[in-house]
Amino acid sequence: MDKRKPLSDQCDWNFDLLNQYQTEIDRVAKHYRLDTYTNQIEVITAEQMMDAYASVGMPIGYNHWTFGKKFIQTEQNYKRGQMGLAYEIVINSDPCISYLMEENSMTMQALVMAHACYGHNSFFKGNYLFKSWTDASSIIDYLLFAKKYISECEQKFGISDVESCLDACHALMNHGVDRYKRPQKISLEEELKRQKDREEYLQSQVNTLWRTLPKNNEDVEHRKPTFPSEPQENILYFIEKNAPLLKPWQREIVRIVRKVSQYFYPQKQTQVMNEGWACFWHYTILNHLYDEGLVTDKFMMEFLHNHTNVVAQPDYNSPYYSGINPYALGFNMFIDIRRICEHPTDEDKLWFPEIAGSNWLDTLHFAMENFKDESFISQFLSPKLMRDFKLFYLHDDEKENFIEVAAIHNESGYKKVRAALSEQYNLSNLEVNIQVINAEIDGDRSLTLKYTPHQEVPLGDSKDEVIKHLYSLWQFDVKLVQDNEQGEEEVIAQCPEKSSILETKKAS
């Protein structure tokens, strides 16, 4: 490989230098077939970074106090030196917006560009979840629409009303995603065009649904069909379409929150993969530049120092331990996949016959495009990596007075450990399973939801508060039930509280 004159490794960056590095990184990224959206790289200050933090990764956010609270928290923590700010934030949009902090040194800027503008960017463009759940080209437009719509609502109906509606929606935000249905993509123009029609149509639908028709007594004899006919997991969607008393603008707000929630849904499920992919590429690209002689030893030392910090995994008994570091796991898995492809051992050939010895770049792209954390781990976590991480699997059953080591990194344990780790990233196990099972359309219009526990884990204390929020949207009785040991449904939370009514019933 012919050595070329290295790029300047001075500490201070400037736009000229950024451009030179970006050009080189771009060239190498193309060499590795990284397909990206156009990059829009914005240099910002620490204060602006805090603004970006507060809006939880939305480049344009509607106004709400919760973002103010996040901003104040970030500001306080930062000012007291309790936390550093991220080097970058990258947004899944087309063009892909990345924020670089002004404080970063030139090396850091190069690292961040390789990491965000090529790693994350290509992940956003290639991974199947992002492809089917988000539409990068329209998100900015949609957020703009949402911001404008909400501020118009504030002007028309008052800040307080809009705020309480948003509060209620935020409480149910995690239950605003259709997990199994693929949403359609729509553009801003369509959205605007359809919004007006939808308003009227939705209201008319609701009116039809709740129309009180006099019924023959015979009908009552039949087993009443329940509504909804099947349990609904997308509570916000159910509210938007069926809540009897919501005003059209409130339905639209429910929809906006639902859409935002959906936009973030893939990110929650691909943390390990996304970060691992980005780390793998900043590592690979910068090393490639080093091999070509384009960056200096000094540059590499600083880069490796930062890289090592990012992908460090403290042990379970370390004071710094706070769970498995997704950067570490993801990065090492991608490195490991490359190793399996290039230098497979007998063990690898046994465990991964289909990829051992294959073209590593093809395999890596295949892995990135077609998996999410859960399936990625169960597919690609190798025994070698489990040994390297010294993974062990704890089984903690509340009914026992001890915690059992269910499996460790040995021949009999590999599969168990891998399955357990994969489950740990299964979003449907982490988020509670609550579904709308019945809306009493013929009677008192009450709404019943059912909690189905995963591995007997009870619902957290906040359920009563959330039910209150749900009640504010539904505006008729809401109750949350759970099957007890006898298999009967037992009310675990309801709004409004029914104790007084029960007492009067007893009395009469």
Next chain:
Amino acid sequence: MANFIDRRLNSKNKSTVNRQRFIRRYKSQIKKSVEQAINKRGVTDVDRGENITITKKDLSEPVFHQGKGGIKDRVHPGNDQFITGDQIKRPPQQQGQGSGPGEASNSGEGDDDFVFSISKDEYLNLLFEDLELPNLEKNQLDKLIDYKTVRSGYCAEGVASNIDIVKSLQGSIARRIAMTSSKRKKLKALELELTALEDDKHDHIQKISNLQKQIEVLKDKVAKVPFIDTFDLRFRNYAKQAVPTSKAVMFCLMDVSGSMDQATKDIAKRFYILLYLFLTRTYKTIDVVYIRHHTQAKEVDEQEFFYSQETGGTIASSALELMVKIMDERYKESEWNIYAAQASDGDNWADDSPRCKKLLTENISYIEITQRPHQTLWQQYQEVASSTDHFAMQHIKTVEDIYPVFRELFKKNRKKAA
């Protein structure tokens, strides 16, 4: 391919609105915090921001989440001692076993307080919210002293720098249309005639050349109408608008007779500082005159006012007389907004009190700081308060009363409600 954008110069306060929303939502809690703080604060440092504490519980945004208990399967790294089947004693409660990512966020947070600071302006806004200066409107009508220059339409004369180009050109177009329309009409008619003649098979050489001449003349005339004329010029007009005078003087009157101890004076001082801060929000320049009195009144500086020890009896009218004298000499009623605050423990020579009543003319707040029952001065002042609307009086017993009493004195629309 990439675009670099330097956003560093963009506004950095994208979150300001959201921050205000936050403060708006938690106003009641923040206000409580502010009110507690004002009484805890030292006398001299009222004029700065404040740390606000809100319990985290009030701030929580509830979501459905998994609680404690049930079966939890976790994978951890760094095994150094365990083999399959090991049974580990459950660590004591609250020792939060390291949990997997995505799980730690909702549970396990203590009831820590959420502490943040608000700026001086925000602090003062909250402190003086819903308060207003009494009779301000009336004074504005009375004392239109200062003027500011404001835009007010257009005029035909002015200096070149004030020319309004759009208006001037509009005038120019209008004038040109007006001055040429009759000629253009004629021109059109002649031109029609000309084409008619030219199309005619017979010769009309004489007529044609005549017409052509006339057309030439008319065209010339039209062309001679100037593009812009001094007549078209319009200048931005400015007018002087009267604004209420922004000067105010604050008289601090205090009884320093033997019956006033340091604690009482301290309460008075805090009250004066609040008043001063409140006035700074309305007036740019504020003079403060300190008058202390026992049997005789004297104008003093701040240090002496608050800290020098005096003894003797009390004749409150002496201070009021001195105030009237100073007002006449230095603070003309027509130029200054005058506020006076008198603090006393209520002791006064009984026959002096009616005299005090007569002397009261300006906006006066009277506070009485005492644990004892009211005396003659209070009773006389009560009559004043009921007969005029620029007098307010309140009674302070302890330090905690200062802020509520202050609010009571300056509550919005106090007079209208009464």
